[in-house]
Every structure is written in structure tokens, then in C-alpha cells.
Amino acid sequence: xxxxxxxxxxxxxxxxxxxxxxxxxxxxxxxxxxxxxxxxxxxxxxxxxxxxxxxxxxxxxxxxxxxxxxxxxxxxxxxxxxxxxxxxxxxxxxxxxxxxxxxxxxxxxxxxxxxxxxxxxxxxxxxxxxxxxxxxxxxxxxxxxxxxxxxxxxxxxxxxxxxxxxxxxxxxxxxxxxxxxxxxxxxxxxxxxxxxxxxxxxxxxxxxxxxxxxxxxxxxxxxxxxxxxxxxxxxxxxxxxxxxxxxxxxxxxxxxxxxxxxxxxxxxxxxxxxxxxxxxxxxxxxxxxx
Numbered sequence: 001x002x003x004x005x006x007x008x009x010x011x012x013x014x015x016x017x018x019x020x021x022x023x024x025x026x027x028x029x030x031x032x033x034x035x036x037x038x039x040x041x042x043x044x045x046x047x048x049x050x051x052x053x054x055x056x057x058x059x060x061x062x063x064x065x066x067x068x069x070x071x072x073x074x075x076x077x078x079x080x081x082x083x084x085x086x087x088x089x090x091x092x093x094x095x096x097x098x099x100x101x102x103x104x105x106x107x108x109x110x111x112x113x114x115x116x117x118x119x120x121x122x123x124x125x126x127x128x129x130x131x132x133x134x135x136x137x138x139x140x141x142x143x144x145x146x147x148x149x150x151x152x153x154x155x156x157x158x159x160x161x162x163x164x165x166x167x168x169x170x171x172x173x174x175x176x177x178x179x180x181x182x183x184x185x186x187x188x189x190x191x192x193x194x195x196x197x198x199x200x201x202x203x204x205x206x207x208x209x210x211x212x213x214x215x216x217x218x219x220x221x222x223x224x225x226x227x228x229x230x231x232x233x234x235x236x237x238x239x240x241x242x243x244x245x246x247x248x249x250x251x252x253x254x255x256x257x258x259x260x261x262x263x264x265x266x267x268x269x270x271x272x273x274x275x276x277x278x279x280x281x282x283x284x285x286x287x288x289x290x
Contacts, residue, residue: 001046002272004053004069011267011279012046012057013037020284022272027282031072034059038084042267045127049090054110056088056096064088064098066110076113080106087127091136091150099124099138105146107153119153121146128185128194137194137208139182145194147208159211163200183223188250189231197224203238203248217248219255228269228276230289237276237289239266245278247289259287 003010008019008028014037019029035044035058044058048069059065063079082102091097095116096108105124107117124140129150139145143161148154163180184197188205193214196204203224205215222242229236234250243266247257259278267279276287 001048001268002270004048004050004055006050009270009272009277009279009284010046010048010055011284012042012044013267013281014042017046017055017057018279018282025284025286027284033057033067034065034074034077036061041265043084043086045087045268047087047089052093054090056090058085062100062102064096066090066096076111078106078108078113078115080115080118083123086125089127089129089136089150091129091131095151097127097129097136097148097150097153099127099140101125101140105136105138105148105153107151117153119146119148119155126182126185126197128187130187130191133191135208137185137187139185139196141181143180143182143198145182145185145196145206145211157209157211159206161196161198161204161206161211161213163198163202163204179223181223183225184227186227186229189229189234195227195229195236197227197238199223201240203227203236205250215253217246217253217255219246219258220244226266226269228271230271230274230276232274233289235271235289237269237271239269239278241266245269245276245287247276247287257287261285 017031047056053069055067064085065077081100088098101123105119122141126139128137136150147157179200181199186195203217220240222240226239236248245259270277278285
């Protein structure tokens with residue numbers, strides 16, 4: 001994620017947050033958090049909010065916390081989920097939305113930590129906030145996508161994205177995971193469509209209210225865990241647990257570039273200033289998109 005100061009890229013792991021300088025590419029700071037990772041790897045998608053300079057990170061094993069990014073002071077914790085929190089967003093000055101594999105989305109008071117509402121769903125793994133529209137899209141198992149009012153969690157739309165059956169991996173090795181699981185969501189620049197990454201190896205573009213599939217991008221040899229958009233040039237960037245990153249045209253199914261990172265430990269994708277940043281454990285890789 002882009003740190004609230006706009007000068008650093010951040011990624012989390014093993015109870016730490018690593019900050020890299022955009023100017024030099026060097027890791028300049030390591031922050032300690034309250035996250036406890038069962039297998040050592042982060043499950044929580046780190047999130048920030050620039051206006052008040054706040055950051056959301058996992059807390060213990062099933063909670064999350066909001067921090068002041070300037071002095072790294074924990075402002076509040078949010079506990080109540082029955083499984084690990086997968087992602088969250090600061091949706092207003094006083095509201096936070098979180099999702100979990102415990103089959104719920106929760107709305108919290110950002111200042112008191114009170115759980116204001118719980119929406120029962122299926123297991124959720126992906127979240128995309130559209131501040132200008134006051135909406136949050138969440139997705140997870142069985143291809144389910146909920147379009148929610150960000151301040152109330154009222155459901156504006158619900159659909160199930162039809163997915164392909166994932167192809168076998170080389171040498172007949174198959175991952176023990178359902179291919180109809182959504183792992184990543186991002187908003188298209190038009191504000192009407194969603195870009196979805198899933199374990200069927202395919203990235204999808206769908207209408208946010210009807211679920212109508214507009215376009216599909218095929219080529220990854222493993223699940224699509226990350227999606228990011230470069231709006232000025234109309235590019236879609238996708239990251240796979242197979243260790244590759246692909247760059248596509250948003251307006252066609254054409255693959256413009258393939259980058260093999262050499263290992264599968266992708267931590268996240270971020271497009272900033274026409275550059276694609278990829279975090280892999282404690283490394284930051286940059287790929288110019290010009």
C-alpha cells in the first residue's frame with residue numbers, strides 16, 4: 001500500500017510493517033504491530049487512509065487495529081470476528097469496515113471500537129472501497145460478491161460470479177483449494193465495474209450491480225491473488241501465487257507484459273506514478289509501466 005505520507009510503500013508480515021522510500025527504494029523503517037500470524041505469513045491486506053494519516057493492520061489472531069501513521073500510536077482495536085480478518089477499510093472519519101473468513105462483514109466505530117453492525121455472508125477474502133460512491137464491494141467463496149453501502153452495510157447488490165474450473169498445474173500437482181474463490185477486488189476507473197482476481201487463474205471484469213461479465217483475462221498458471229489498475233493508460237496489473245505478474249489492456253484481452261518474479265511469495269501490488277510496485281516478503285520490486 002501507499003503510506004499516508006505519500007512518500008513510502010508499505011507491506012506487512014510476521015508482526016511487522018516494512019516501509020520503503022519511493023525516492024530511493026530502500027527499506028527505511030520497520031514498525032512493530034500487534035498481529036500474530038499463525039504460519040508467519042500475513043493474511044491481512046494492509047490499508048491506509050491519507051486524510052487523517054491512519055493505517056489498518058491485523059491485531060492478535062482475529063482482530064484488527066487502527067494506528068496513527070505519524071507517531072505509530074495505536075488508536076483503537078476491533079475484536080469480535082471468529083476467524084482472521086482478511087481486509088478492512090476506513091470508509092469515513094468515524095467508520096471502519098472489515099471482512100473475515102468467518103462469513104461476515106462488520107461495521108465499526110473508528111474511535112470507540114464498537115461493533116455497529118454485522119452482516120452475515122459466506123467466507124470473505126477481498127474488499128474494494130469506492131469512496132466517491134459510498135460503496136464497498138466484498139467477495140469470497142462460491143464467487144459471491146456483495147455490493148454494500150459503506151456507512152450502513154445495507155446490501156445494494158448481490159451476485160455470484162461464474163468461474164472456470166482451474167487447470168491442473170505442471171506435473172499434475174494440484175492445489176487443495178476451491179477454484180471458485182475470489183481473492184482480489186478493485187474498482188474500474190469508470191466506477192461502474194469491478195475487476196476480480198480468483199483461484200480459477202482468471203481475472204474478470206464485471207458490472208458491479210448485475211454481475212454481468214464484460215471481459216476476462218486468461219494466461220496465469222495459478223490463482224490471481226492481486227489486481228491493481230493504472231487508470232491514465234488503461235492498464236490492469238495482476239499478480240499470481242504462481243510467482244508471475246502480468247500487465248493487460250483494460251480495453252481488450254491483450255497481455256502486454258509478463259514478469260516472472262522467481263518466487264511465489266507476493267505480498268501485494270500497487271500502481272503509483274506509472275510504476276508497478278510488487279512486494280515479496282522483505283523485498284520491493286518496481287516495474288516501469290511506460
